[in-house]
Amino acid sequence: MDLLLISVFVSVVGAVLSLLLSKKEDTAKKVACFFGTIASAIAVIAGVGAVLDPAGVSVSFATPFSFADFSIMLNGLNGLLLVAINILGFAAWIYGISYFDEYTGMGLGAIGFFMNAFIASMNLVLTVDNAFWFLVFFELMSLSSYFLVIIEQKPASIRGGFLYLVMAHIGFMGIMIGFLIMAAQTGSFEFATFRAHDFGPILGSVCFVLAFVGFGCKAGMFPFHSWLPQAHPAAPSNVSALMSGGMIKIGVFGIVKVGLDLLAATGVQLWWGLLILVIGALSSVLGVAYALGEHDIKKLLAYHSVENIGIILLGVGIGFMGLALNQPVIAGLALMAGLYHVLNHAMFKGLLFLGAGSVLYTTGSRNMEIMGGLVHAMPVTAMCFLIGSLAISAIPPLNGFVSEWFIYQSMFSIAGVATVAVKFFVAFAAVSLAITGALAVTCFVKAYGVTFLGSPRSEAAKQAREVPAPMRFGMVVLAVICVLLGIGAPWVAPVMQGVAASILSASTVVVAEGATLVNPVLGSAISTPLVAILLIACVLLPMAAKQVLAHGGEASDRDPWACGYALDPGMPVIATTFATEVKHFLRPIYAARTAVVAKKDAFVSGFNALVRGAGKAEGFADKYLVDTVASFVSWLGQKAQRIEGGNFRVYIVYIVAALVFFLVLAVLVK
């Protein structure tokens, strides 16, 4: 708890100092990165402590507002999010030491200020235990990240930032109304009183749906996802990593917090779970399908965040359903799977965004079409990006596979105990997850292959060089964590289960025995360490056999075959090839996007109409209020001018008249 407050304090000091030093950009950058790194490291320790001991501790400070004590609570759920966000923050700050050099002249002091403020406000949103302060920090988080999105001041980033701001506030409104209803019912803004109060099924559902939509906007779930691929790529890449890996998780955090924590006394309803499940399934398939259509590497990654939020929601949704169907073991398993994926996604998405940032740093472009062959120039970046790609594609034995395995397990488990109607929903979700998995493999073969493999397709790609050490360090940290969270899953999963159990206030479920991951409901078992060891052995064996048995020697100096023509860089497969093929086979999905994008435009044009309307209303007020007053005053002035004629005799008359008036007045009063 103390550590958390220290971390926030350090962030604030870093923010203020970097703003004060903004004249000397290089110093400001160093100061911001230094304080940011320390603050994140401290917050990670605080978070790990809370995850290992998820019971929850809280403190409260009195504030000038009698209705809003500044209470902070640190428990398993927000501890886990703290860990995820601050590991990312740590990597992003170290990465920034070199990466921010690209932004010299755009106000590094401001970047340092906003990024520190962004991380501090995220940490506080997670931990405050009062609705009023929650909303304050939620808004602060949106604003500080908005300024980071528009930092480049290009038309695309300003447009993306604006869309982000609109969607963030639509979400904010939903959350605020939900909290105000709850506050009106309980007469307090303290989350502690919300937890104890039974809102009844109808009001509880209203609050939940408002919060689901509100936090869903922040999480970027379908159909509120369109801001995400516009806004996230516009920010500096390490900020994109924080936004895509960290901030959108606060949306998931909010859904879990409201549904399972604040409405705990009200009770979860089955249809909430089904709603989350269906939205999760749609987000996952559509997110990855749209990602395949992109050739901007950062937009592609941003769409993948939509997909992964969908996968997380699948786990969370089954958790809700398990609770509603009175299956505490399945609920514990599913929620654990969802939370595990929260952590996993933060790590590999952060890693991939940092990798994309490195590519951007060295080639100056985000367009995959002009890359190619970067693996030779930047081997560390390429290896890290490959690990990230394998992890996000849920390839065993990496971390993405572990959480998806548990999500599948909870689906198979809940389908066994549910009614026929619910079984259909679960089957739909399982099939969606399978399509998502296959599409993710396709998408990351594309992202990695087109960017890093083959031959360079432009001068920029030919001249690519490996990025500086701090940037490599940031990526390697996250890549190592991805591998550890996968192979070490039998030791991580029980900790995650402890967090899930603390949220559900249920007893813990056995999810690992020794080096084996188990599903206690169905008795399924796998072991990622075993897969890793056997896989390495089985791959090395044929490689060794080849060394021993092959006698023909090796050569790698030939051009690929091009049907007898001279090889041209335009011949091989590029990103568009994938996009065309997938668009051909999955046409209905892309038709759905056109419909949703039209709705996004409707949102924006609605907002613009509102602004125009407000502008007109302002003029209206001017015309009838301000102008009236102003013209009355000037009319008065003109009349007054007649009085002063410029003749001193007239003034004397005035003075005499005034004297007479006051004398008469004095007599009358007496």
Next chain:
Amino acid sequence: MEIIVAILQALLLVLLAPLFSGTSRWLRAKMHTRRGPSIFQDYYDIAKLFKRQDVHPACSSFVHTWMPAIFLGTMLLLAMGIPMFTAASPIPLLGDIILVLYLLALTRFFFSLSAIDSGDAYAGHGGVRELIVGVLVEPSMMLALFVMGLTCGTTSIAVMGQSVADLSVAAPVGVIVAAIAFFLACYVELGKLPFDLAEAEQELQEGPLSEYSGPSLAMAKMALSMKQTIIIAWFIAIFLPWGAATELTVPAILLGILFFLIKMAVIFFLCSVFENVVSRVRYKLVGRQTWCIVALAAFAFVLCALGL
């Protein structure tokens, strides 16, 4: 004992995979009324390829060099987990359907990636096709397996096979329809005609393999025919488990091997015959067939949900 069975399965797979592919070449020739090569021709080919130079394109990277080993290694790993000769999984921790499905995704990932790495336009297109076919087949496979998971209450291949063998499944009609859907999905995955899309010789010059040569080509070819064997073994383990050894004694295992080879040979024979009487589907229209399989799997699910 289990470890020995696991190693035996992997070893036999390596040794027999060229025989299966050689036999289907021989059968193809017979159906064309040609004399055709010997059924051992694929062994000779592999031996010869190992003597040749291993050539990789200049622009390629470690992905191109390592892919055959990764592909082959993953197949060995799968061979240790899928029950073939015994009713139980030799290494039960590797016998989970979801793990198998995602290990197949691992091979697909590197197979297609190596195609792009080669810088060859034909290979690249083959790689994209491989991925697209995966996308189209995955949902029906998962749905069919979901039906099995639901009726048998497990995600372990061996347990599913055991409840099919006992004829104790809750929804027998559903399971039969699921078996058909799963078999069709497997058939598409085999890459045989009419779904020979990724390595289509006449269209794409062997697709992802076009830049491979020498020992690497030999290993990749072997891995491909191992993949075919494993996918059929996977189907057999779940839906045709009869005859597999229920106890770990040498005679029982030998009998299990015999039964396995017979089942394998019958299915391979049927597949090879079918392969030779059809022509390749138009790639752009393959979605029609695969959506039919999804529909069939969905029908199996409806039957299963209704308890039929």
